[in-house]
Amino acid sequence: MNEELHAVYEKLYYFFETRKYADLRILLLDMEPFDIARFIEDNLEEKEELKFFRLLPKELASDVFVEIESDIQENLIKAFTDKELREVVDDMFLDDTVDIIEEMPANVVKRILKNSSPENRKQINSLLEYPDDSAGSIMTTEYVSFSASTTVETAFEKIRKTGLNKETIYTCYVTDRKKHLIGVVTVKDMLLADKNELIAHIMEESVVTASTLEDKEQVALKFSNYDYLALPVVDKEGCLVGIVTVDDAVDVIQEEATEDIQKMAAVLPSEKPYLKQSIFSLWKARLPWLLLLMISATFTSLILSKYESKLQYVVGGAVLYAFVPMLMGTAGNAGNQTSVTIIRAIAVGDVQFRDVLRVILKELFVALLVGLTVAVVCFGKLMLIDRLYNDITLKMAIVVSAVLFASIVMAKLVGCLLPILAKICKLDPAVVASPFMTTIVDVLSLILYCSIAIAVL
């Protein structure tokens, strides 16, 4: 948070505490709903929240409400009178209402629906039916649409009349009588056209659409590729059922990146910001993978124990143990570099199914090149540095470097194949590939090391 905002928060708190409500309102009118929501979350006691919320200027109330975290939303709703709840819900866009409802317990949901208009209730219920990660779940039904035979002037009149309650007015949709989407027209096109021109003549007929069940991540990618402000969502019959606006796409992009990063780090993803997560929920998110990885390390212990007796009879067998962490660590890092790169490339659409062979070949060459370089440097290090504190023969140095080379190549291939296989099996590459990869690479490089060492030395 910047200094400036911090000063505003202090003023706000001062006005609130000293009951200078007129000053408070003037200050609030100059603030962004997002910042007011953060103020409520971070600076107020639970019992102050409702009191503060009631002081918000009417036109800000629902905008602020939408930005508040769900626990406080729930408390507020429970404390609202029916009239207050109705006012807040009425002013919200339907996609925001749906987002809030999805976080609430059943009795609160009932109250929200009871205090919505019949028309809105119907739309909310239909939006609630879309699966969690679908385009349908992030769309709103509040868009502007015309028929193709409307003139620009009439279209502007319609916008003036209904625009206030639409999530965006800048992209308008042209539909036929059966609500089939037949074109889009922007306010820019309309402003630049003659007022008697027909919408049919200035609309763009080739429209990129999303389907209701499309993955919301794919929808967000369309925004980043095509630079849209809004994208129409159509059902199987090509009828317009809603729109997704760019602000929701931005949220999806941020959330999905965070989720992928969490999954790659073996953490169960959470949509809540870090500071809002309880210690218990952080524990729950981190424990499963950590336990699984710890238990799967049984394999490495098994292998080491198995080879131990044999390694004892090998020249310098004990010395070789000292390089196990280096070998496993480097192989793990090498594999991780590849898997993370591929996972991200798949996520942002840079790599597609048809590229699989290209990717594998590319990674093979990179692996050979990287493996060779690292192995050569390692050989030099073994002969020049490690010999200072350990009895390392030329033969041992060769074995260690050769195994390092082989481990890196193996690790990079595993790191490249796992996410691709996951994608083919319709599993989440980020989950399957990254944490599992380490275990697989650890085991393989250990077996490689022990067996080669025993065979050669």
Place this chain on the structure above:
Amino acid sequence: MNEELHAVYEKLYYFFETRKYADLRILLLDMEPFDIARFIEDNLEEKEELKFFRLLPKELASDVFVEIESDIQENLIKAFTDKELREVVDDMFLDDTVDIIEEMPANVVKRILKNSSPENRKQINSLLEYPDDSAGSIMTTEYVSFSASTTVETAFEKIRKTGLNKETIYTCYVTDRKKHLIGVVTVKDMLLADKNELIAHIMEESVVTASTLEDKEQVALKFSNYDYLALPVVDKEGCLVGIVTVDDAVDVIQEEATEDIQKMAAVLPSEKPYLKQSIFSLWKARLPWLLLLMISATFTSLILSKYESKLQYVVGGAVLYAFVPMLMGTAGNAGNQTSVTIIRAIAVGDVQFRDVLRVILKELFVALLVGLTVAVVCFGKLMLIDRLYNDITLKMAIVVSAVLFASIVMAKLVGCLLPILAKICKLDPAVVASPFMTTIVDVLSLILYCSIAIAVL
């Protein structure tokens, strides 16, 4: 890529090869510039590119050009006549021109500037002076502005006259005579207002702005927090110098997430999509950290060698070796969970300077909880499973579990402190914390293990 687009690409290629240029143009008019650019990159030979580009409908040419990757852009510019270059450059938005120029060699830059209008040349030169990661570097100077005394009607006239060449018309800016930014007004507000209303009466005076030198990542965060379509950029005197539009913010958000993911995986970040990166550049991006991590693993070898002689005299000393990979692996994973979580929380603005103490305390509690759980499970596993293939005494199991507990707590604290320290030292948390963390955690957990084992057993 979806099936549909694939079919379009095949048609496109067929029309191009069989010289059905009229059909080709009709098809192109229905396509998105982004998709046409991908077609040129993936399906055409180098010598076909110019020929194909010349077939593009005039109104699409510069939109497509902007989306093409820079190597092909360079080839095209070199092959363009002066007239062609002028037409393409004239139709581009200035921020896109600047992006392209930044990737080009000096002689190509000269040609581009020579073929720009004097006014544009001046603006391009001033945009080029902003540092690479600043708001200035992603802004454009093509915005709509009025004085406060303009009426809505006159404002619309101005938009009609100049709007075609503006990057956005939906958010307009109100400035005084000295170009100080005094308000914003949206086309929506203007449409809903009376045509004789003064802009002064409907404009929003409290404006969130970015400063020219502000980090572009911070600017992108403002978009995701405040749901803007455009953000004004002001200089130190508060004069409006440009705007950043939401499509550029989306690109920044995607790029920064990819960069952070690459850095966390010990890869030098690259802006190029995976398939466009050469094998050599992938090698260059992955080698430095891999080498550094390999060499820094010398410490673990050193420690293991040092304790080896002592461990030999300990009961079951050889058996203890078998658990080194499990201990180091689990500690590494535990630390990674924390560091990645904190790095991302800092990046998306969820964690700020003033939260440092809260974060450390929280991580300490989570670490104790997670460490305890994992250690207990590990103890059970040692006594029930590992005893089947190894001679494990109760004392040994206690030592291994206790060290595991201590390692996890230590790893999580390191994983939490490193990114915070990096941020305080104005270093990049993603670079400093993640790859370094593993080495630090490895070394510390090994020392812990060896010294405790020798002391107790």
